[in-house]
Amino acid sequence: MTVTVILGPEYDKTLRTTVMDVMGQLGASVESRNWSVAGSQEIETVQARLAGQEIIIEAETYIGLSITGDEDMINEISERVRQATQTIPT
Numbered sequence: 001m002t003v004t005v006i007l008g009p010e011y012d013k014t015l016r017t018t019v020m021d022v023m024g025q026l027g028a029s030v031e032s033r034n035w036s037v038a039g040s041q042e043i044e045t046v047q048a049r050l051a052g053q054e055i056i057i058e059a060e061t062y063i064g065l066s067i068t069g070d071e072d073m074i075n076e077i078s079e080r081v082r083q084a085t086q087t088i089p090t
Contacts, residue, residue, distance in 0.1 A: 001070075002069060002070065003070075003074050003075075004068040004074075005068075006063070006066050007019065007065045007066065007067060007078060009065065010044075010059040010063065010064050010065050014085065015065055016065060019057060019067065019081055020057075021084070022081050022084065023055070026077070026080075027050065027051070029049050029050075030047070031047045031048060032046070033046050033047075041060065041062070042060070042061045043059070043061070045057070045058050046058075050069070050073060051073070053073060055067065055077070056068040
């Protein structure tokens, strides 16, 4: 089943870098990158392939940073991203 998860705000550069780092660690390859503007909306789309399946990462104004694909893969990616960005209380 295909699912979409909002990982956080689209303007969070650390989050964007972490998502791409996790994808790379899992062996994903980027197939395309597109950026467009429609009115006040900016949309950046990254199409990647992981274990033969398509993963779409989108950063869209007012929506956030989302990742779409196979449910098990998206759950694995989002959990790894969550762990990597989790702050440790002091």
